[in-house]
Amino acid sequence: MQENNNRIPSLDIMKSIFFLLIINVSLITCKSTPKKEADELHNKTSEVYSENYRSSAIIGGDKVNNAAIPLGWPWRGVAINSTNFDIDTDLREIKDLGANFVSIYLKPKAFQQKSNLGVSSSFEDNFAFIDSVLDKCKSLDMYAMIYFSDFPSDRNKNFKAFNTDFWDNEKELNLAFAEIKSVIDRFKNRGDELQAYQFIGEPLLKLNGKNIAPPKWNDFFKRVFNYLQENDTSRYLIYAPGPGGGANGFKDIEPIVDSPKIIYSLHYYEPLVYTHQGIKHRKTAYEYPGRIRLKYWDKDAVENSLAPLLHFRDKYNKLILVGEFSAIYSAKGWENYLEDILSVFEEKQFSYAYNKWNGYPGWALSNTTQVESKEQKKRIDILATYWKLNQSSKK
Numbered sequence: 001m002q003e004n005n006n007r008i009p010s011l012d013i014m015k016s017i018f019f020l021l022i023i024n025v026s027l028i029t030c031k032s033t034p035k036k037e038a039d040e041l042h043n044k045t046s047e048v049y050s051e052n053y054r055s056s057a058i059i060g061g062d063k064v065n066n067a068a069i070p071l072g073w074p075w076r077g078v079a080i081n082s083t084n085f086d087i088d089t090d091l092r093e094i095k096d097l098g099a100n101f102v103s104i105y106l107k108p109k110a111f112q113q114k115s116n117l118g119v120s121s122s123f124e125d126n127f128a129f130i131d132s133v134l135d136k137c138k139s140l141d142m143y144a145m146i147y148f149s150d151f152p153s154d155r156n157k158n159f160k161a162f163n164t165d166f167w168d169n170e171k172e173l174n175l176a177f178a179e180i181k182s183v184i185d186r187f188k189n190r191g192d193e194l195q196a197y198q199f200i201g202e203p204l205l206k207l208n209g210k211n212i213a214p215p216k217w218n219d220f221f222k223r224v225f226n227y228l229q230e231n232d233t234s235r236y237l238i239y240a241p242g243p244g245g246g247a248n249g250f251k252d253i254e255p256i257v258d259s260p261k262i263i264y265s266l267h268y269y270e271p272l273v274y275t276h277q278g279i280k281h282r283k284t285a286y287e288y289p290g291r292i293r294l295k296y297w298d299k300d301a302v303e304n305s306l307a308p309l310l311h312f313r314d315k316y317n318k319l320i321l322v323g324e325f326s327a328i329y330s331a332k333g334w335e336n337y338l339e340d341i342l343s344v345f346e347e348k349q350f351s352y353a354y355n356k357w358n359g360y361p362g363w364a365l366s367n368t369t370q371v372e373s374k375e376q377k378k379r380i381d382i383l384a385t386y387w388k389l390n391q392s393s394k395k
Helices: 011-031 035-056 087-096 108-115 119-140 170-187 217-231 299-305 307-316 334-347 373-387 389-393
Strands: 076-080 101-105 143-148 194-199 205-207 210-212 236-239 262-268 290-292 295-297 320-325 351-354
Touching (some): 076 373, 101 119, 108 119, 119 170, 143 170, 170 194, 262 307, 299 334, 334 373, 373 389
Parallel strands (some): 076 351, 236 262, 262 320, 320 351
Antiparallel strands (some): 205 210, 290 295
16 A cells, blocks of 8 residues: 655644544543533533544545445444343443444354354344344444454364364365355345454464464455455455454554455453453553553553554554453453543543453453442443544444
């Protein structure tokens, strides 16, 4: 892709830069302002955000048009699992809280375990669930993506997608590709409510004690993208770099394919020892903001941790989706952490999906979990403050 490094910024772009300064001050002010005043500030700034986003977003050096930007963008929403989810009640609540987007996790192994199904039947049950979710999204004027990273899909196989048993096995890669094709074929006739797919959101290979980007990942992604373009040009495909789909994976990379139909993604859990403390015997001594291991973490540190991604985004003018982010409820200061990362996502004009509405009780929002209700409500209130920016974006 030809770079445009010498281009003089347009007036619209300069307006957007000025606007980001306004948003930064406004969001900081919101933290010490009563909720009513904070909501008013969010609503005012979001109106400017929406107008400037449409005028200043760039694809390949040109202003975006309706064909180059997904419907409903920016997406502000939440990921959902395909088990323990009440489609009518839960989706209605998610919509009422302000979200305009859900990331639907296709998890055949969970269906196999829950209902003692075979692989084929587990896919069919998942597909039926996803169809029902998409029908409801359509009626609620919401958008969705399908996320499928559950490889190998047979729960009886004793290896994971980060093993050489998967990445160095052509039979397994071909089987995964065939399953991905079945997803694309199954949903290619859906309407605008289905906007995108992501297959393998955290590409990773554990080799000789190190985590590396799977050498075959990019070629595998291009194979999937080519199939999607041949069979369904309406949908976007989401790409995450290895290893693990983090921000550092964007260092020194170029666009995987020169196409406006690719959105670039990361999962944000930095620092992992904070967001995942207490999980799998991890230490539980960290607080945010504060010193975590050898580094002091606050909002500036969060922004600095995104530097490789921001450099990539600014250099190639690409759309960014934070496909997952969260922190365990037991992490001290999680409220500050969530506020800071959400404000950074807004300032950087990222779309984002919280992980997750249902599922792991350590950060799930659904009332089917065992989390203390006041903690859960507090987290929902924080997220809803940002999700409700969608209401102004539609004006």
